[in-house]
Amino acid sequence: MRLAHWKRSCFFIAGFALIVSMKTMAAEQGTEIAAQRIGYGNPVIGKEKSEQGRCQECHGAEGNSSNDKIPNHAGQYAAYLSKQLNDFQSGARVHEIMTIMAEDLSAADRADIGAYFGGRKMMQGEAVGAKPLAVNLFINGDPARNILPCVSCHSDNGKGRVAGNVVYPVIGGQRKIYLRSQLVNWKLGERNNSPGGVMNKIAESLSDDEIEALADYISGL
Ligand code: HEC
Ligand code: HEC
Incomplete structure (x- = not known):
């Protein structure tokens, strides 16, 4: 009985320590991302x-x-x-x-x-009625047309990330007409500055309706 109680306390303490260390890790990760967003400028x-x-x-x-x-x-x-x-x-x-x-x-x-x-407070859109078409492309892409999921590069809710030398910009919460114009520009080859032309390849396969739906959905994230 005593032993069981002691064991329970141990689990409790271990569990508590784990939660604390997970919280610290999450906070450290948050600080690291915040520092990455600001970079080396003043x-x-x-x-x-x-x-x-x-x-x-x-x-x-x-x-x-x-x-x-x-x-x-x-x-x-x-x-x-x-x-x-x-x-x-x-x-x-x-x-x-x-x-x-x-x-x-x-x-x-x-x-x-x-x-x-x-370093400013992260851009935030107002959620709009997301079309399943857009949500599906955002999360799963379309392997049959070589469209990679947006989330695989632009991260959860399109809030961006840094991997190696490449910065994947924040697109979630970005202005809708701007998003649409960039996707159209990538598609038509009027914007060509993504590493390895990755955004041209992706946008090439998107229809105008898909671009419209994606811009609508992503601007609301
Ligand atoms: C393989 C990685 C990758 C995938 C997948 C990807 N992107 Fe991108 N995207 C990038 C990179 C890298 C840039 C930044 C290009 C640059 O440096 O100019 C970018 C830029 C953009 C921009 C321009 C942002 C701005 O502020 O001008 C938009 C819009 C965009 N992506 C939308 C999408 C959408 C929508 C999808 C999914 C259909 C998608 N991307 C999938 C890598 C990716
Ligand atoms: C008269 C309005 C105007 C002024 C002033 C202006 N911008 Fe812009 N900026 C724009 C527009 C419009 C775009 C979108 C360009 C496009 O559609 O490709 C843009 C795009 C950008 C982009 C690309 C963003 C992205 O997500 O890819 C950066 C960076 C930028 N501006 C920085 C600046 C800086 C720094 C200044 C001041 C030195 C500045 N802008 C002044 C209108 C302006």
Whole structure:
């Protein structure tokens, strides 16, 4: 009887310790991801630079744009934002406004501005009535058409991740019209800057209805 009680206490203590250590691990993982989102730039300087550089006028003071065609940056990986700015500068990605806006930014400017936006509260959409077609493509892809599941790269709810040298951007909660335009651009080959052309290959196989449904669903995550 005593022994059983003692054993139960032991289990209780072990269980408690396990929960505590799991919580610590989750917290550490969270901190690691938060640090990855900010990268090596200085977010305080980045805030000033993004204000002076007029980025906030379009992308929002907290990184949430109020125009459906202008992407949110809130919680986006700094390394992804910086890569895009670099691509606008080199011509690997072309856009009438952003090509001009990115022109004069130094590597430090890109990292600092990225750090500021990456550290903002994560973009969050309002859940919309998800079409099963979109949910299925997002989670399972379509092996028959070589469409890989979006979630396999862009992670749960499309909140992005870093693996090796590749940054998979946050797409969950991104502006709907922006998402749709990027998928169309990848499909038509008007945007070509993803590593190994991966997004072109995926978007090529998507129909216009599927793109519409995916943009709708993902913007609500
Ligand atoms: C007049 C509005 C406007 C201003 C000002 C502006 N942007 Fe943009 N930005 C846009 C639009 C529109 C796009 C979407 C481009 C596209 O459709 O390809 C964009 C896209 C981007 C992207 C790519 C985001 C992604 O998810 O791929 C980055 C990074 C960016 N802007 C950073 C900046 C920075 C940094 C500044 C300030 C130096 C800035 N922008 C100023 C309108 C603006
Ligand atoms: C094999 C990995 C992979 C898969 C699977 C994948 N993506 Fe991507 N996606 C990427 C990478 C990498 C980028 C960043 C490209 C760059 O650096 O410019 C990207 C970028 C994007 C962007 C542009 C985001 C922005 O802010 O401009 C959209 C939209 C997108 N993906 C949607 C999707 C959808 C929808 C699916 C599923 C049908 C999907 N992706 C599946 C790797 C993937």
